[in-house]
Amino acid sequence: xxxxxxxxxxxxxxxxxxxxxxxxxxxxxxxxxxxxxxxxxxxxxxxxxxxxxxxxxxx
Numbered sequence: 001x002x003x004x005x006x007x008x009x010x011x012x013x014x015x016x017x018x019x020x021x022x023x024x025x026x027x028x029x030x031x032x033x034x035x036x037x038x039x040x041x042x043x044x045x046x047x048x049x050x051x052x053x054x055x056x057x058x059x
Contacts, residue, residue, distance in 0.1 A: 027059045028059070029055050029056065029058060029059030030055060031052055031055050031056075032048075032051055032052070032055070033048075033052065035047070035048040035051070037051075038051065
């Protein structure tokens with residue numbers, strides 16, 4: 001069985017995500033490629049990469 005995942009930037013409109021996934025059996029995930037939800041600091045880059053990889057993994 002193949003799993004299909006749709007990962008989009010968090011600023012992508014929810015209505016557009018729903019339209020893309022309509023009548024399909026795909027998982028939807030959200031990416032934050034700019035780290036908008038992260039705290040600035042020494043570990044920002046590593047936190048950013050970890051969040052992106054977790055988003056893909058969990059999708």
